[in-house]
Amino acid sequence: MMALVQVPPFESFYEEHRDAVLRELRRLVGKDAEDAYQETFLRALRAYGRLKHADNLRAWVLTIARRVAVDHYRRREATPAPAEPETDSRPAYVELGELADGLPRKERAAVVLRYGYDLSYAAIGAAIGSSEDAARQAASSGVRRLRRRMQ
Amino acid sequence: MTTVSPTLDARFREAAAAAGLLDVAYDLAETPIGTLLVATTERGLCRISYDPLPEREAETLASTFGVRVLRATKPIDPVRRQLDEYFEGKRTEFELAIDLSHQAQFSRTVLNRLARVPYGQVTTYGALAAEAHRPKAARAVGTVMNRNPVPIVLPCHRVVGANGSLTGYGGGLERKELLLKLEGAIQPQLDM
Numbered sequence: 356m357m358a359l360v361q362v363p364p365f366e367s368f369y370e371e372h373r374d375a376v377l378r379e380l381r382r383l384v385g386k387d388a389e390d391a392y393q394e395t396f397l398r399a400l401r402a403y404g405r406l407k408h409a410d411n412l413r414a415w416v417l418t419i420a421r422r423v424a425v426d427h428y429r430r431r432e433a434t435p436a437p438a439e440p441e442t443d444s445r446p447a448y449v450e451l452g453e454l455a456d457g458l459p460r461k462e463r464a465a466v467v468l469r470y471g472y473d474l475s476y477a478a479i480g481a482a483i484g485s486s487e488d489a490a491r492q493a494a495s496s497g498v499r500r501l502r503r504r505m506q
Numbered sequence: 507m508t509t510v511s512p513t514l515d516a517r518f519r520e521a522a523a524a525a526g527l528l529d530v531a532y533d534l535a536e537t538p539i540g541t542l543l544v545a546t547t548e549r550g551l552c553r554i555s556y557d558p559l560p561e562r563e564a565e566t567l568a569s570t571f572g573v574r575v576l577r578a579t580k581p582i583d584p585v586r587r588q589l590d591e592y593f594e595g596k597r598t599e600f601e602l603a604i605d606l607s608h609q610a611q612f613s614r615t616v617l618n619r620l621a622r623v624p625y626g627q628v629t630t631y632g633a634l635a636a637e638a639h640r641p642k643a644a645r646a647v648g649t650v651m652n653r654n655p656v657p658i659v660l661p662c663h664r665v666v667g668a669n670g671s672l673t674g675y676g677g678g679l680e681r682k683e684l685l686l687k688l689e690g691a692i693q694p695q696l697d698m
């Protein structure tokens with residue numbers, strides 16, 4: 356068994372992973388990445404003192420970043436959606452967002468989160484308040500509906 | 507290539523400190539006797555280091571006070587300000603809380619006595635030992651001075667040998683001499 360890596364000072368951890376975290380958040384939430392960045396590292400800091408080892412801190416902090424992105428999306432869904440989502444600075448799903456307009460709300464969210472944000476069905480389920488299976492179903496029926504529409 | 511802007515970086519560091527999530531905040535401070543690393547905990551000033559290697563310092567601080575160690579400007583500002591005033595000759599006493607919670611009892615006793623040695627005066631290792639009720643422990647007092655976590659603010663530069671020689675200083679004898687000259691405890695020598 357490999358020896359566990361000792362937890363480094365937060366400073367070194369932060370310096371090492373901050374660019375990757377910002378990159379991931381730009382991909383996930385576009386122009387809101389800077390707020391999400393703050394939240395990600397504050398959450399990481401809150402949990403950091405309880406870490407037992409430092410194996411794979413990159414994966415750990417990216418998981419936190421993705422949760423922050425899901426929460427961010429959930430909050431947006433909870434408030435009435437703007438008529439035209441501000442998607443221009445979100446290359447990851449700018450086209451998909453427009454394309455998916457007009458789908459039922461849950462299907463749209465599932466399609467955008469799955470194919471725009473690349474989130475897992477479990478995370479999507481958490482974001483839209485459904486089970487993992489229901490999220491998978493919503494995404495696939497959304498995609499079927501889009502296909503029919505494009506024909 | 508995405509990189510974090512200085513503004514975003516600073517915003518996070520200050521938010522982390524403001525949220526009270528840090529075990530230790532530290533930053534560098536420029537002084538006439540060189541760059542210092544200054545660190546504080548929630549309890550107070552916990553470290554001043556000469557000629558710091560920040561990465562190594564962060565590790566030492568983490569192993570002593572906890573791993574949530576982060577460079578942040580604001581928590582250090584009061585120390586920075588008072589150091590500036592001291593080096594401008596405008597301050598003869600520091601008004602700063604000091605965190606000695608991780609010091610052994612003897613060290614803490616000696617450092618507390620040391621804190622009362624007034625600006626511009628000197629005492630001896632033996633005298634400090636006597637004040638700590640360990641009159642024969644002059645050498646041990648020397649060790650405590652050598653490991654003083656917050657030099658300048660806790661004035662170990664004001665402690666000299668029984669014969670008046672400067673003896674030693676964690677930051678180098680040259681600095682000890684400069685600090686004592688600044689305070690007027692020894693006269694500048696005109697050896698030109």
